[in-house]
Amino acid sequence: MIFLTYLLCTVMTTAQYVECYNNTDCWEYHEKKYCYVGTCTDNCPPGYAQHNEGREPWFTCKCNHSSGFHEHGIFGVVEGHNFTDLAIPKCKCEEHFCVATVYATGIGYTDGLIPYGKPPNCKADPDRIPTGRSQFMFYLVIGTMIVFLFVNCRSSSHVIYDFYRYYAIYIIASIAVIVFVETVYPFSAGFTRTMAFGIMIHNSSEWNLLIRLQYGKTAYPRVGANLCVMVYYVVMLVAMAVLPLQYLLLFSMIQGGFLDWSLLFFVCVAAKMVKDDENPQPCIRKCCCCRTMRSSFICAFGFAALTHLVSVEILFIGFAMNSPSVIGLGAALLVPMFLVYTFWVIAQDRSIFMCGPTLFMNYEKRTGETPDFKLVPFVHTTQLANLCWQRFIGNRYDDYGHESELKILVNGEEVAEPVQAIEKAKGVQIEDPESFKFGIEENDCCCGGLLFSWLPIYWLVALTVVTVNACLIMFIRKGTDNGGCDTGYSYGAW
Numbered sequence: 001m002i003f004l005t006y007l008l009c010t011v012m013t014t015a016q017y018v019e020c021y022n023n024t025d026c027w028e029y030h031e032k033k034y035c036y037v038g039t040c041t042d043n044c045p046p047g048y049a050q051h052n053e054g055r056e057p058w059f060t061c062k063c064n065h066s067s068g069f070h071e072h073g074i075f076g077v078v079e080g081h082n083f084t085d086l087a088i089p090k091c092k093c094e095e096h097f098c099v100a101t102v103y104a105t106g107i108g109y110t111d112g113l114i115p116y117g118k119p120p121n122c123k124a125d126p127d128r129i130p131t132g133r134s135q136f137m138f139y140l141v142i143g144t145m146i147v148f149l150f151v152n153c154r155s156s157s158h159v160i161y162d163f164y165r166y167y168a169i170y171i172i173a174s175i176a177v178i179v180f181v182e183t184v185y186p187f188s189a190g191f192t193r194t195m196a197f198g199i200m201i202h203n204s205s206e207w208n209l210l211i212r213l214q215y216g217k218t219a220y221p222r223v224g225a226n227l228c229v230m231v232y233y234v235v236m237l238v239a240m241a242v243l244p245l246q247y248l249l250l251f252s253m254i255q256g257g258f259l260d261w262s263l264l265f266f267v268c269v270a271a272k273m274v275k276d277d278e279n280p281q282p283c284i285r286k287c288c289c290c291r292t293m294r295s296s297f298i299c300a301f302g303f304a305a306l307t308h309l310v311s312v313e314i315l316f317i318g319f320a321m322n323s324p325s326v327i328g329l330g331a332a333l334l335v336p337m338f339l340v341y342t343f344w345v346i347a348q349d350r351s352i353f354m355c356g357p358t359l360f361m362n363y364e365k366r367t368g369e370t371p372d373f374k375l376v377p378f379v380h381t382t383q384l385a386n387l388c389w390q391r392f393i394g395n396r397y398d399d400y401g402h403e404s405e406l407k408i409l410v411n412g413e414e415v416a417e418p419v420q421a422i423e424k425a426k427g428v429q430i431e432d433p434e435s436f437k438f439g440i441e442e443n444d445c446c447c448g449g450l451l452f453s454w455l456p457i458y459w460l461v462a463l464t465v466v467t468v469n470a471c472l473i474m475f476i477r478k479g480t481d482n483g484g485c486d487t488g489y490s491y492g493a494w
Contacts, residue, residue: 020035044059045123096246124187177202197240253470260312262459311334377389
């Protein structure tokens, strides 16, 4: 440990910033070949093409015209250094979208999309405050999502397909898309092929949830959802490998936004199917908008679906604009979305676990001269430990563990009551209070009906809306002629 600490201190004190004034400085002092605006490098920045000067090891970096990048002036005096003699060009995308090679942490090199008017080599500057703030937001969102994941996994049933299980999968997939979006470093790119993989994981969980809500959770819809997800993976993987990057972005926006618009339209279609009875969750029904099951569904589920739709729209705009701040804002909105979704799931399943034992019991107080307290099983539970307790232990005694009138004598001495055989134990009825156990196919709303034997009409409405929406985001020019790097980024090389 002492040696490791000494080595770390040595590296920190001997590290120096690799800067240069010309190519000769890089070759003589740093064994690198090219001086790009004061930084020695062996590779041209993203968006540049390498051109040999006829003698090794020298080369020059020029804008890659084949990728849509063209010269936009040259670097002059930068931080007191004159680079006019090197004639280093500034590059800018002059097509609607250009493609540059960027790097994703933990994955490797990948294609990145640069919008019109943006430079291809905007590199994160660790000395500026906005980069540190975005990293803090990234870790904060991931940490909060892990807390939500723990609560949903802890509360999910071991017997039924409850909403806790569905939203736990949803949270895991959302963490994946945040990681794939936020790990493109150090160069900025609005959208990459690796981001499409994260979007695919996220949307697969939404397909699972949407099929559950539309068709219920009997065996046939569950099997159909699994097959749908597998086919969806194959289609998305082929699209990721074959489609050009700009068309892959359009395809990702359409198929991803379709699911979010469908979940929002589902609120309008399925609201009248939810009973208008009193909300069984005492903590939530005190809220003015959640006093009944119907109002809780409309307010909680509707607000969460709307929040997620807004977050996705912001993410899509950030992808098209290549704006890290806009992308970060869209990712941060996932936190309030899952918070509201969790409140709705609590009202559905009527219990929540976080810390504490697996066996979910409740205290019962009996009044009298000497008050007696005892533990009784919770009224509604689908936890495996509670069901086993009620079936194999609780039903053996009339008073849940109090002294029985039956006394057994062995050799004249009183002994405890023998264990009852399992085959003689009584069964336990399991209550499933969730809504949409059999879907909403019987809904007579015109938008909630089926166009064919399996296709809901509101899905087609959602597909039409999101197609128009995605085309507007995709084809409206987002850049400017004089656009440079955003705050926290500057021109850089590998």
